[in-house]
Amino acid sequence: MEKGLYVHVPFCIKKCNYCDFNSFKLNPQDKKDYIEGIITEMQLYSKQLNENYFSTVFIGGGTPSILENQELKLLIDNIHDNFNIADDAEISIEANPGTLTKEKLETLYLAGVNRLSMGLQSSNQKHLESLGRIHSYEEFKKNFEIARKIGFENINVDLMFSLPNQTFDEWKQTLKDVVKLNPTHISAYSLIIEDETVFGRLYDEGKLELLDEELYLKMYYYTRDYLKENGYNQYEISNYAKNKKSCKHNILYWKCAQYLGLGPGSHSYLNQKRYSNYKDIKTYCEKLRNSELPIEHIEKLDKQDMMEEKIIMGLRMNEGIDLEKFNEGFEVDFMKIYKNEVEALKNNGLVKLENSKMCLTNKGIDISNKVFIEFLKK
Numbered sequence: 563m564e565k566g567l568y569v570h571v572p573f574c575i576k577k578c579n580y581c582d583f584n585s586f587k588l589n590p591q592d593k594k595d596y597i598e599g600i601i602t603e604m605q606l607y608s609k610q611l612n613e614n615y616f617s618t619v620f621i622g623g624g625t626p627s628i629l630e631n632q633e634l635k636l637l638i639d640n641i642h643d644n645f646n647i648a649d650d651a652e653i654s655i656e657a658n659p660g661t662l663t664k665e666k667l668e669t670l671y672l673a674g675v676n677r678l679s680m681g682l683q684s685s686n687q688k689h690l691e692s693l694g695r696i697h698s699y700e701e702f703k704k705n706f707e708i709a710r711k712i713g714f715e716n717i718n719v720d721l722m723f724s725l726p727n728q729t730f731d732e733w734k735q736t737l738k739d740v741v742k743l744n745p746t747h748i749s750a751y752s753l754i755i756e757d758e759t760v761f762g763r764l765y766d767e768g769k770l771e772l773l774d775e776e777l778y779l780k781m782y783y784y785t786r787d788y789l790k791e792n793g794y795n796q797y798e799i800s801n802y803a804k805n806k807k808s809c810k811h812n813i814l815y816w817k818c819a820q821y822l823g824l825g826p827g828s829h830s831y832l833n834q835k836r837y838s839n840y841k842d843i844k845t846y847c848e849k850l851r852n853s854e855l856p857i858e859h860i861e862k863l864d865k866q867d868m869m870e871e872k873i874i875m876g877l878r879m880n881e882g883i884d885l886e887k888f889n890e891g892f893e894v895d896f897m898k899i900y901k902n903e904v905e906a907l908k909n910n911g912l913v914k915l916e917n918s919k920m921c922l923t924n925k926g927i928d929i930s931n932k933v934f935i936e937f938l939k940k
Contacts, residue, residue, distance in 0.1 A: 834868065
């Protein structure tokens with residue numbers, strides 16, 4: 563069975579105004595402790611999982627590209643030294659254009675990274691500044707072109723729409739600018755206001771005005787149609803890919819496959835259990851100095867938990883859920899258990915059944931969270 567490996571690098575030059583990920587401002591001592599700690603964590607798990615192989619590796623953050631060249635090489639070398647990584651594994655790293663150099667991109671390429679995920683968000687400088695990004699569109703474009711010349715064929719670009727004061731034409735221009743560069747993958751997310759972020763505080767204080775739902779949907783529909791016209795297949799609510807360039811690592815999540823998460827605040831799903839690491843760097847590193855895994859919580863999932871997660875994650879993907887495989891895997895009759903829910907959703911035009919698969923309609927995607935709720939425990 564395929565497994566994914568996630569490695570969290572929790573440092574940023576500054577935290578973006580919308581971000582609630584587990585990340586901290588970089589300082590030399592924390593970075594030194596973190597690198598020692600995560601190598602120890604790899605070694606501890608290596609003893610437990612030495613017969614397992616990983617088909618995907620994803621180095622995320624934070625800002626992984628904030629590390630120095632030799633630190634990135636050390637991190638990636640230790641991944642290969644401690645785990646069985648498949649020969650054809652997808653190895654991704656998130657990169658902030660404000661922390662990239664030609665030398666760093668060359669280091670990543672030579673270390674075996676074969677998928678680059680670049681966080682742009684917008685090609686509009688006004689919106690980049692509003693989001694708290696540390697780069698310009700020109701910096702992004704320059705790094706994108708350098709990465710292509712170095713040999714990176716598989717590049718994702720992260721974009722964000724429905725931003726405060728963003729116009730429809732500004733979003734159209736961002737899409738046009740990015741499509742012109744011809745990345746193999748585009749992730750286009752709408753802004754979500756999270757608690758304990760700069761945007762969250764401004765919103766609570768009445769100082770941040772969000773776009774209305776009508777404009778948000780107009781942007782979403784345009785994104786879907788425009789990217790389709792330009793050769794990008796929408797395979798998940800917010801993700802679009804050229805032929806055979808879907809993100810294999812994220813698909814493992816959406817298909818509820820097993821994965822190991824390393825680093826402060828990382829989550830793992832192994833043997834029907836969810837694990838979460840301590841978020842605090844000092845606690846995380848202290849545990850590892852004592853040769854202890856830095857796990858703060860363990861949750862054993864029961865059959866109902868796993869069924870609900872399989873449904874919700876599966877419906878995020880355009881291909882939907884294969885009901886025959888669902889029934890076989892859980893030894894149940896899906897249509898018997900969820901007969902009323904499916905009929906109601908189908909009558910309202912929110913899901914469709916084709917052969918043995920159930921998936922969201924375009925209308926269902928628009929209000930996907932309301933659809934998901936129907937399959938949760940009553």
